[in-house]
Amino acid sequence: MSIDTTTEDIDRELDALGAALAIDDATADLLFREAHTTYGYADEPVTDEQVRAAWDLVRWAPTMMNSLPMRLLVVRSDEGKQRLAAHMAEGNRQSVLDAPVTIVAAADPAFHRHFKTLAPFREDAEEQFEAMGEAREGLARTSSLIQVGYLILGLRAAGLAVGPKTGFDAAGLDADLLADKGWKSLVVITAGVAAPEGAHKPRQARLDFETVAEVI
Ligand SMILES: Cc1cc2nc3c(=O)[nH]c(=O)nc-3n(C[C@H](O)[C@H](O)[C@H](O)COP(=O)(O)O)c2cc1C
Known part of the structure; x- marks a missing residue:
């Protein structure tokens, strides 16, 4: 131009x-x-149907060997919000307390337990991935992070304004809220209806195709 x-x-x-x-x-x-990353929420509810509809949409998006390793802790109660907020970086705490729903998107290192259902075309998959031991967690994280991106868009498709956050104490959160399940938290996503004023920050520039892509 x-x-x-x-x-x-x-x-x-x-x-x-x-x-x-x-x-x-x-x-x-x-x-x-x-759509804008949202920090302030109106006093309007998010229904279970909206959260479920978002999942029902994004579960069709691709993951390694159809493993679907992302797990969701859906935080709605005041007690749950307080517990979660305690692990957030200070600047991220208020959004978690204000949002009607916050979803902790996590990776499940035991994702291979579902392979008989999800990948019946690979009969030995569960045993093979069991033998991987701790290396499985890296695979869980990769596909789960891809699913986090899908989830952000799925929640937007359900009419919600979302605020993804990685500013939190993951080890503390995992020990407090996810230990019984063995899940590893990745991204905390607030969701709701955006407040009429001051809900988001000014839009910043984005990179154009020429900057990010090389065609060979
Ligand atoms: C993975 C991820 C982690 C983020 N972590 C934080 C965070 O810890 N705190 C925060 O205030 N914003 C966080 N953000 C928000 C980004 O800064 C924001 O999405 C980006 O600047 C685009 O803003 P816009 O949607 O208003 O254009 C995060 C976003 C993503 C996708």
């Missing part, structure tokens, strides 16, 4: 890019372009 670029030029370029998408503008805006 040159210094002579007009707003009409930019509109034309955006129209051309929009035409290359297989989703409509409203969906692209809801999931990406108009």
